[in-house]
Amino acid sequence: MGATKILGIAPYLLVEDVKKSADWYKEKLGFGYEKLWGEPPCFVMVRRDGITVMLKTPETTKKDFVRPNHTIHRDACWDAYVRVVGVEALYEEFKSRGVKIAREIEIAPYGNKDFDIEDCNGYVLCFGEDWQGRQDKK
DSSP, X not given: OOOOOOOOOOOEEEOSOHHHHHHHHHHHHOOBOSOEETTTTOEEEEEETTEEEEEEOOXXXXXXXXXXXXXXXXXXXXXEEEEOSOHHHHHHHHHHXXXXXXXXXXXXXXXXXXXXXXXXXXXXXXXXXXXXTOTXXX
16 A cells, blocks of 8 residues: 555635635735636635635525534634644734734644634634744743
């Protein structure tokens, strides 16, 4: 059996307006995208630094298909956790772009320094860096 390696994970988030959401991720979070699929647009993959987030508008007449975890269960805090390097600089970048900070940057009990943002659809994304064992804990 050959060697294997899992290369990443791409959250698949349901949104009401793919184009609006893709542009928000581009403007506010620095993600880019090359193509919108469908007419009208119904799917896009936004990317930054090797991370992909898939955004999809389903073909439905229901308006309650956008359901961030925290709206389903009060104990659910994130829709995605994004591991990063340079968490403090990323936090400042997002703040300067007017991103809604849902939880300020802090060193969490599990040893990561992280913060939460809320996207234009209400999804909560946590951006965190392994902080355990660092000498410059602030």
